[in-house]
Amino acid sequence: MRLTFMGTAGARFMVAKQVAASGGLFLEDGQTRISLDPGPGAVVAYAQRKVDLTTLDAIVVSHRHLDHAGDVNVMVEAMTDGGFAHRGVLFCPSDALDEDPVVLRYLRRFPREIVRLAPETTYSINGLSFTTSGRHVHQVETYGFRFGDRLGWITDSAYYDGIAQQHQADVMLIHTILLHCRPELPHLCIDDAERIIRDAKPRLAILTHYGMTVWRANPKEIAADLTQRIGTEVQAAFDGMSIEV
Ligand SMILES: [Zn+2]
Incomplete structure (x- = not known):
């Protein structure tokens, strides 16, 4: 399985300034290709890396926030060859489809199926x-x-009991928006990431989806520091990074 970071920016300030790209993740496993969380600029990031979007099997949206779903409509059109090829599946939570939908109604008949995540x-x-x-x-x-x-893949969330176990795997991606924990914000901070890595003990943990405070503190240095403290390899993702899982 190959994973490519089409972006590493998280939250509105990073995305608005495009300090880093915000195109989400591209997963390839044999003949299967999935776009995960196509945020703003995803279609550009895929085009730059010469991915033929008519070969996507699915688009997965973890939640309806703009930094995760900004390009979902153009990606659905691309996957379905402008709506002419009835193919591919869109997976998303129900609230991406219902009130104030982020998936436009006119293109919902384009994919083979739209699946509401449970x-x-x-x-x-x-x-x-x-x-x-x-x-x-x-x-x-x-x-x-x-x-x-x-x-x-641990997308946006506040820390909760069980978060490490529910995402436990050989390689774990952790969305780290916050440098310092802020209980009033439902996002993971670096201390949360450390706790998750200690609990789940992956072979490799990768930080991504950086908020501005993490970005300014230098994700690479944060990852090196975590590696030293925990004894588990921690890497900081960068735009265009590609790894075999
Ligand atoms: Zn979010």
């Missing part, structure tokens, strides 16, 4: 299975994901 449920797309976590502690309906025991 907590702790396993889905399969073209032979690749993934499982949702419990509902995250966030302002809107949000799920994290586990791709078997290979990859765990």
